[in-house]
Structures are given as structure tokens and as C-alpha cells.
Amino acid sequence: MPCLEVKNLTHYFGGLCAVSDFNLALDAGELIGIIGPNGAGKTTIFNLITGIYRPTKGVVRFKGKDLTGLRPAAITVRGIARTFQNIRLFNNLSVLDNVRIAHYAGMKYTPLEGILHIGRFGREEERISESSLELLDRFNISELAETEARNLPYGMQRRLEIVRALATKPLLLLLDEPAAGMNPSEVHRLIDFVRIIRKEFSLTIILIEHQMRLVMGVCERIMVLDFGATIAEGTPEEIQNNPKVLEAYLGQEAAV
Amino acid sequence: MSYFLQQGLNALQLGSIYALIALGYTMVYGILTMINFAHGDLFMVGAFFCFLAATYLGFPFVPALLISILGVAVLGVLIEQLAYKPLRRAPRVSAIITALGVGIFLESFTLALTPYPQHVPALMTNKTYEWLGVSISTLQILIIALSLGLMFLLDFIVRRTMVGVAMRAISWDKTIVPLMGVPVNLIISVTFALGAGLGGAAGTMYALAYPVIDPYIGVMVGWKAFISAVIGGIGNIRGAMLGGFILGGVEIFVAAFLPSTYRDFVAFALLLILLILRPHGILGKPHAQKI
Amino acid sequence: MMTGSSFFLSALAGLLACCIIQRYKLINPYILMVMMYVGINIILTASLNLINGYMGEFSVGHAGFMAVGAYVSSILTVRVFSAQYAQWFFPLALIAGGMGAGLVGMIVAIPSFKTRGDYLAIVTLAFNMIVKSAIENIDAIGGPRGFLGMHRLTTLPWIFIWTVLTLWIIRNFIYSNYGRGVLSIREDEVASELMGVHTRRVKVLTFVISSFFAGVAGGLFAHLLQFINPNSFNILKSTDILIMVYLGGVGSIIGSILGATIFTVLLEILRPLQVWRMVIMPLVLIFLMLFRPRGIMGLRELRLFVPEQYRKAVARWRLKRKKYDAVS
Numbered sequence: 081m082p083c084l085e086v087k088n089l090t091h092y093f094g095g096l097c098a099v100s101d102f103n104l105a106l107d108a109g110e111l112i113g114i115i116g117p118n119g120a121g122k123t124t125i126f127n128l129i130t131g132i133y134r135p136t137k138g139v140v141r142f143k144g145k146d147l148t149g150l151r152p153a154a155i156t157v158r159g160i161a162r163t164f165q166n167i168r169l170f171n172n173l174s175v176l177d178n179v180r181i182a183h184y185a186g187m188k189y190t191p192l193e194g195i196l197h198i199g200r201f202g203r204e205e206e207r208i209s210e211s212s213l214e215l216l217d218r219f220n221i222s223e224l225a226e227t228e229a230r231n232l233p234y235g236m237q238r239r240l241e242i243v244r245a246l247a248t249k250p251l252l253l254l255l256d257e258p259a260a261g262m263n264p265s266e267v268h269r270l271i272d273f274v275r276i277i278r279k280e281f282s283l284t285i286i287l288i289e290h291q292m293r294l295v296m297g298v299c300e301r302i303m304v305l306d307f308g309a310t311i312a313e314g315t316p317e318e319i320q321n322n323p324k325v326l327e328a329y330l331g332q333e334a335a336v
Numbered sequence: 337m338s339y340f341l342q343q344g345l346n347a348l349q350l351g352s353i354y355a356l357i358a359l360g361y362t363m364v365y366g367i368l369t370m371i372n373f374a375h376g377d378l379f380m381v382g383a384f385f386c387f388l389a390a391t392y393l394g395f396p397f398v399p400a401l402l403i404s405i406l407g408v409a410v411l412g413v414l415i416e417q418l419a420y421k422p423l424r425r426a427p428r429v430s431a432i433i434t435a436l437g438v439g440i441f442l443e444s445f446t447l448a449l450t451p452y453p454q455h456v457p458a459l460m461t462n463k464t465y466e467w468l469g470v471s472i473s474t475l476q477i478l479i480i481a482l483s484l485g486l487m488f489l490l491d492f493i494v495r496r497t498m499v500g501v502a503m504r505a506i507s508w509d510k511t512i513v514p515l516m517g518v519p520v521n522l523i524i525s526v527t528f529a530l531g532a533g534l535g536g537a538a539g540t541m542y543a544l545a546y547p548v549i550d551p552y553i554g555v556m557v558g559w560k561a562f563i564s565a566v567i568g569g570i571g572n573i574r575g576a577m578l579g580g581f582i583l584g585g586v587e588i589f590v591a592a593f594l595p596s597t598y599r600d601f602v603a604f605a606l607l608l609i610l611l612i613l614r615p616h617g618i619l620g621k622p623h624a625q626k627i
Numbered sequence: 628m629m630t631g632s633s634f635f636l637s638a639l640a641g642l643l644a645c646c647i648i649q650r651y652k653l654i655n656p657y658i659l660m661v662m663m664y665v666g667i668n669i670i671l672t673a674s675l676n677l678i679n680g681y682m683g684e685f686s687v688g689h690a691g692f693m694a695v696g697a698y699v700s701s702i703l704t705v706r707v708f709s710a711q712y713a714q715w716f717f718p719l720a721l722i723a724g725g726m727g728a729g730l731v732g733m734i735v736a737i738p739s740f741k742t743r744g745d746y747l748a749i750v751t752l753a754f755n756m757i758v759k760s761a762i763e764n765i766d767a768i769g770g771p772r773g774f775l776g777m778h779r780l781t782t783l784p785w786i787f788i789w790t791v792l793t794l795w796i797i798r799n800f801i802y803s804n805y806g807r808g809v810l811s812i813r814e815d816e817v818a819s820e821l822m823g824v825h826t827r828r829v830k831v832l833t834f835v836i837s838s839f840f841a842g843v844a845g846g847l848f849a850h851l852l853q854f855i856n857p858n859s860f861n862i863l864k865s866t867d868i869l870i871m872v873y874l875g876g877v878g879s880i881i882g883s884i885l886g887a888t889i890f891t892v893l894l895e896i897l898r899p900l901q902v903w904r905m906v907i908m909p910l911v912l913i914f915l916m917l918f919r920p921r922g923i924m925g926l927r928e929l930r931l932f933v934p935e936q937y938r939k940a941v942a943r944w945r946l947k948r949k950k951y952d953a954v955s
Contacts, residue, residue, distance in 0.1 A: 152821050153820050153825050162821060169818075170810065171815075173807075173811070173814060177810070180804070181804075181808065181822050182822045184808055184823050184824045186823075194799070195796050196799060205936060209941075209944065213940075213941065217948075248823055369745075419913055426916075427920065432748055433869060434912070436687075436862075444902060444905035448903055448906055451902070559756070597770075611738065611749065
């Protein structure tokens with residue numbers, strides 16, 4: 081049974097079709113990429129899968145269960161996490177707090193215990209803090225645990241976003257342009273990073289990217305979107321030579 | 337039958353005043369996406385300017401009206417320059433709180449200067465006519481006609497002049513427009529002046545229709561006008577006019593059948609329901625947010 | 628924070644001091660009155676700060692919740708409980724007032740699910756007006772003429788107890804996972820949802836806590852003034868509370884204390900100016916918005932108020948790690 085199944089996913093914003101008939105069958109452990117020119121609908125697909133929008137048409141099934149129409153929090157709890165194109169950290173909160181929030185859903189005390197700081201409160205808080213710090217340490221950011229997120233350098237912010245997503249203990253990770261703003265050597269490190277977390281956390285990953293080196297270097301399968309429609313699908317080699325892809329990116333002249 | 341016509345006429349009168357003030361709210365929202373909570377108090381200042389002009393300067397109707405329009409327009413621009421302009425890039429909260437503050441300042445300042453309600457002298461001879469069993473006064477005709485006239489004038493300005501085009505352009509995209517050579521700050525000031533001026537005119541007409549005025553008349557009327565703007569779709573000029581007459585109508589008919597203390601309650605309940613079910617109003621377009 | 632026991636001891640000491648002051652009339656009654664108003668205002672400010680400061684929402688009609696609490700508690704002590712026992716039932720009446728306000732708060736939370744910013748401001752103001760209008764239309768409780776007959780049940784010790792309780796609960800709430808949920812909503816609501824936070828539940832919870840305490844403040848207010856009418860809870864009152872929040876500092880307990888204290892005291896000092904007070908106050912507010920929009924202690928907190936477990940979490944973990952590494 082595929083881990084993620086997307087069937088006939090279509091979404092309209094008013095009269096504009098952002099995504100048309102997107103289909104995907106993803107097995108557990110796969111690492112695939114979605115590429116395409118700006119405005120092709122890639123982020124919208126992520127938004128639809130994670131519940132930010134309710135799709136106009138189509139179905140999203142995760143581990144056999146229908147996710148369509150659920151609220152984002154409910155979807156995250158089921159095991160899907162994502163990062164954002166333009167980093168959405170909790171800027172005025174500390175690095176540690178950013179990760180601690182990811183433990184919200186698994187929290188084991190009631191509001192009353194939270195208000196009075198009694199009962200399971202102490203132990204749970206300790207557990208959450210430790211789990212968060214361990215994770216931060218694993219990725220070498222624990223030194224900055226008490227710094228405010230907005231004061232981190234850009235590369236660290238990107239890393240923190242991924243760490244935060246990992247803290248929700250996902251099975252499927254959606255990375256939206258994780259290499260944006262990175263130079264070639266940073267991209268190289270990111271490639272290793274993605275491979276490592278995939279193995280260590282047993283993740284299935286979908287990647288949206290513009291940086292071809294990252295996509296070709298790490299994805300097993302690639303889907304190409306243009307104006308909301310899927311124009312090609314295949315291995316990196318197949319995609320690189322596909323005339324339709326070249327046309328979408330570079331225009332008709334280049335494809336010839 | 338004549339009862340309904342009579343109430344209809346009252347509704348038109350009330351609706352005209354609401355519509356004029358609603359225009360001020362909607363124009364400022366359209367161009368700055370900001371709700372000028374102090375606008376109702378500008379209306380009140382207009383009424384007081386009329387009072388001052390009539391009592392201390394002895395002016396007849398037309399000059400008093402002009403003074404009130406111009407005076408409030410200038411005041412509006414002043415407030416914009418001193419309090420709102422510096423906050424254009426600030427978080428919305430600051431702008432709204434400032435607007436509330438400006439409103440309270442205007443009320444308190446006026447109260448400090450005139451601790452007791454004031455009586456506005458009659459500036460025109462008010463004759464009452466009978467027609468189809470309905471009594472119409474020249475004052476009512478004046479209010480309705482003048483309001484409609486001003487509204488058409490505004491509509492004309494917005495749709496047919498360069499200033500109007502600029503205003504509409506800025507409400508769509510504030511960043512690109514200056515790059516096209518439009519003096520954005522000037523247009524914004526003009527917008528404020530127009531909106532405030534209309535509010536001032538409404539104030540004068542209110543002062544004539546209800547000659548006893550106090551610094552707090554702007555509060556409720558301001559809110560009703562704001563509700564009108566929301567009904568019609570805030571940011572939409574024709575919507576503001578429509579909303580004003582709708583609310584005027586609703587209020588008059590509620591007052592006809594229920595105790596008058598329910599007027600405000602119904603108006604606010606209407607606002608709440610509207611905001612929950614159709615926040616963009618009748619003529620407004622729903623706002624999609626890109627994530 | 629000082630450890631649990633030292634906190635309780637100092638709170639107890641403070642309470643004792645208040646009882647003594649009240650009983651032996653050690654302070655001039657006017658100043659006593661001002662102190663009690665400060666307490667009520669602290670409760671109002673801290674509770675509003677929860678929604679506006681910590682959660683970053685825009686509630687502008689806080690006086691509406693105060694009104695509910697004031698009327699519910701007053702009706703109970705005047706009409707329901709018999710006069711000689713009113714004193715003993717006072718805390719119950721206050722809590723009932725708070726719960727009534729909390730119920731209204733739950734309703735107000737619902738529009739906050741879909742609206743933000745300006746629109747929420749209008750919704751909350753509309754609620755304020757509706758509550759005021761509704762009270763004016765209920766003749767049985769005095770309508771526009773107001774309601775009286777309350778005994779002077781509010782005393783300094785009671786104010787002290789409720790102020791400390793409010794601040795303690797709010798502080799506990801903020802430094803818990805729920806509190807983090809609140810903060811994350813302020814920072815980025817969409818990201819917050821995606822991290823698994825049930826934003827709707829958190830919003831409802833926060834509104835309820837906030838309005839509960841506003842209701843309690845209303846009850847304390849009613850039994851201090853011994854007369855309430857709908858006009859005491861109009862937009863001007865809501866604006867006063869807003870001023871206190873933005874003066875003292877958003878998202879800060881010490882900020883709430885500062886804002887409430889400075890505002891109340893300043894208002895008293897400026898009393899000789901009479902109506903000109905209300906001319907200066909909004910100017911102060913506008914000035915604040917222009918130059919220091921987050922308030923004096925915006926988003927900052929007194930170390931004393933931060934729970935020790937929270938403050939030392941990282942240090943403790945590092946220590947544990949060192950021990951662990953040393954052993955292995």
C-alpha cells in the first residue's frame with residue numbers, strides 16, 4: 081500500500097486553476113522531487129496535502145486514510161510535516177521554544193494542570209525540553225537554544241525549520257525549496273543532510289526545488305509541473321532530456 | 337400607506353447622513369486599508385463648526401456649510417499627516433489604537449471647550465408641505481437632495497477624473513503607483529480631505545435637523561455609518577452609499593415596531609452577523625490570501 | 628520565579644499586611660481606594676494582555692466582559708443572597724460573574740477563528756456595544772438607570788488575593804505548552820497549525836481565561852463603587868484598558884502591572900485638570916503608538932516571574948549531558 085496517494089487533485093482560486101489533476105503514488109521511504117517554473121502550483125500542492133486549503137476536487141490519502149478536508153493540525157498529528165519556501169519560524173521565540181511547540185500535540189497534561197502547574201505538568205515539561213534539546217543537539221544548534229529565532233543566521237534558520245518539522249515525528253516530510261538562497265557548497269551539504277535525515281528518521285520525502293543539482297543529486301523520481309498541470313514524470317535522466325520540460329523552463333526555442 | 341411613506345422619507349433622511357459619513361470610512365479604507373475610527377468624531381466637529389459659524393460669525397446656511405466642509409477637510413488632513421502617516425508601515429494594531437485615541441481626543445477637547453450641549457440656530461426657514469398624507473419639510477428635501485448631490489459629485493470624481501483614477505490605483509497597489517509618477521502622499525491627503533469634507537457636510541445637516549448637539553453625537557452615528565460601509569462592502573464607494581440607505585431603512589423600521597432602545601442593538605447585531613457570514617459586504621469582493 | 632514556597636510565603640505576608648491595613652485603617656481612605664483601583668486595573672490589563680499581547684489578536688471590547696461579571700455578581704449579592712451572608716458569598720459571586728463573562732468570552736472566540744486584525748477589532752467592539760445595549764434593554768436590572776444596592780464588599784485583602792491569583796494563573800498558563808501555543812499563534816498562525824497546535828481550542832481557552840478574570844474585575848469594581856450602569860462599560864472603558872496594556876508593555880506581566888499602576892495613578896494626579904485629563908490621555912496614547920508601540924516592557928519579562936524550571940531548562944540539560952558523557 082502506498083504511503084501517500086493523491087488522486088485527481090485539482091484546485092481553483094476563484095477562476096484561476098492552480099493545480100489540475102495532480103496524481104501521485106508514493107511508497108514509504110521514497111524521495112521524490114517536484115519541479116517547475118514559478119507559479120506552477122508546487123507550493124499549492126503542499127498546501128493542499130497539509131490541509132491549508134481544501135481541494136476543489138480530488139482526494140489525498142495517507143497510509144490508507146482519507147485526509148481531504150482535515151485541519152492542518154490533524155494532518156500533522158497523522159505524520160506529515162513541512163517546511164516553507166520563505167521560512168516561517170516563530171521569530172520572537174527562542175530556538176528551543178520553536179522546537180518545543182512541535183510537541184504540542186503529544187502533550188500529556190490538561191489545561192487545568194497547565195494553569196496550576198500541578199500533576200503531570202513538571203514531568204511533561206521536562207520530557208519536552210529534553211527531547212527538544214536532544215534533537216537540537218543532534219543537528220548542532222543546541223548551543224543557540226536560548227537565542228531568539230530571528231537572530232539566527234539564514235542557514236541556521238533553515239536548519240531550525242527542518243529540525244522543528246522533525247520534532248513532530250513525521251513519516252512524510254515535505255520540503256519547500258530548502259536550498260533557496262544557498263551557495264553551491266551549502267547546497268552540497270544540504271544534499272548530504274537530506275540523505276542523512278532520510279535514513280536516520282526513516283522518512284519519506286517530497287522536495288520542491290529550483291536548484292537542479294539538489295534535485296538531480298538526491299531525488300529518485302521527479303515530477304514536473306507547469307501551470308498547474310503535470311507535464312512530465314520520471315527519473316532524473318529522463319526528465320533532463322524531456323523536450324516538454326525544456327520548453328516549460330526555457331521556452332519553445334530551446335526545446336527544438 | 338401614508339405611514340409607510342412617511343417612514344420611508346425618514347429612512348431616506350437618516351440614510352443620507354449615514355451614507356455621507358460611510359463614504360469617508362470607505363474611502364480611507366480603500367486607499368490605506370485602515371479603519372479611521374476617528375471619522376465619526378470628524379462628523380461631530382463638522383456639526384460644531386456649523387454651530388460656531390452660525391452663532392459667532394452669524395453666517396447663513398451656505399457659508400456655514402462651506403466652513404464646516406472646509407474646516408473638517410483641513411482637520412482630516414492634519415490628523416492624517418500627524419498621526420496616521422508615520423504609522424503607515426507600523427503593525428495594524430498601532431494604527432487602530434491611534435485612531436481610537438484621536439477620536440477620544442476630539443471628543444474630550446470639544447467637551448473641554450463646550451461643557452454643555454449647544455443649540456444650533458435655525459439657518460433656514462423650514463416649511464412643511466403635505467403630499468399624499470405625508471408631511472415633508474424643506475429641511476428634509478434639502479438634506480436628501482444635498483446628500484445625493486454630494487454623492488454623485490464624489491462618484492464623478494472617483495470615476496471620471498485623474499485624481500479618482502489615482503485613488504483607485506493606489507487602493508489596488510501602493511508600491512507600483514509611485515513608480516508611475518503619481519504623488520501618492522498627495523492623493524492620500526486628497527482622499528482624506530474628501531472623506532472628511534463629506535463628513536463635515538453631514539455634520540452640518542445633522543445640526544440643522546437635530547439642533548441640540550454635544551461632543552458625543554459622533555460616537556453612535558459614527559458606528560452606524562461604519563456599519564453601513566461594512567454592509568455595502570468596505571472599500572467600495574457605491575457600497576457605502578447603498579449601505580447607508582439600507583441601515584437607515586432598517587433602523588427606522590425597527591424603531592417603528594420595537595421600542596426605540598432596540599435600535600442600536602439591532603444595528604450591532606446586524607454588523608456581527610454580517611461580519612461572520614459575509615465580511616466583504618454586499619458589493620465587496622472576498623479577499624483571498626496567498627500563503 | 629522564586630521557588631514555590633518563597634512565593635507562597637511572600638504572598639501570605641502581603642495578604643497579612645493588607646488585612647492589617649484594612650482593619651486598622653492605617654492608610655488614608657482615598658489612597659486606599661486608589662490602591663484598590665490599581666488592583667482591579669491590573670487584573671483587567673493582565674487579562675487583556677493575554678489576548679492582545681501574548682496571542683497577538685485584537686480584542687477591543689474588554690469592558691463588555693467586565694460588564695457581565697459586574698452585573699452577574701451584583702445581582703447575586705443583592706437579589707439572591709441574603710444581606711447578612713452576602714459577605715461570605717462574595718467570592719462565589721465573583722466567580723459566578725467570572726464564569727458568566729467566560730461564557731461570553733467563549734462566544735467571542737468563535738469569530739476569531741476566521742478573522743484577524745481590523746475585523747476582529749470591530750467584532751469585539753460590536754460585542755461590547757451589544758452587551759451594553761442588551762443591559763440597557765433589560766429593565767429588571769435597572770436598564771440605563773443602572774443597578775445599585777451592593778455592599779462595600781471589596782476590600783484590600785480581597786483585591787490582593789484576586790490580583791495575585793490572576794497574575795499567578797496567567798503566568799502559569801503562559802509558561803506551559805498551552806502558553807507556547809498562544810505565542811505561536813501570535814507569531815505565525817499557519818505555521819502554528821502545521822506544528823500540530825489546535826489553534827481553535829487554544830483561542831477559546833485563552834478568551835475564556837481572559838474574560839473570566841475581566842468578569843472578576845467587574846465584580847470587584849461593582850462592589851467597590853456600589854453602583855453600576857451600562858455607561859461604565861462602554862468603549863471609553865475598553866479604551867482605558869487598551870491604553871494600560873500598550874503603555875505597560877504587550878505580552879508581559881510586569882508590563883501589565885506597570886501600565887495599570889502608572890495609568891491609574893496618573894489619572895488621579897491629573898484629576899484637578901478635570902475634563903482636560905481625557906484630552907491628555909489619548910495624546911499620551913498616540914505618542915506611545917508613534918514612538919514605542921510595544922509599550923515600556925513590550926515582550927520582556929521580569930526574571931522573577933519566569934518559572935525556574937523554564938529558565939534553567941537548558942542549563943540543567945547541559946549538566947545532565949556532561950554527567951552522562953563523563954560516565955560513559
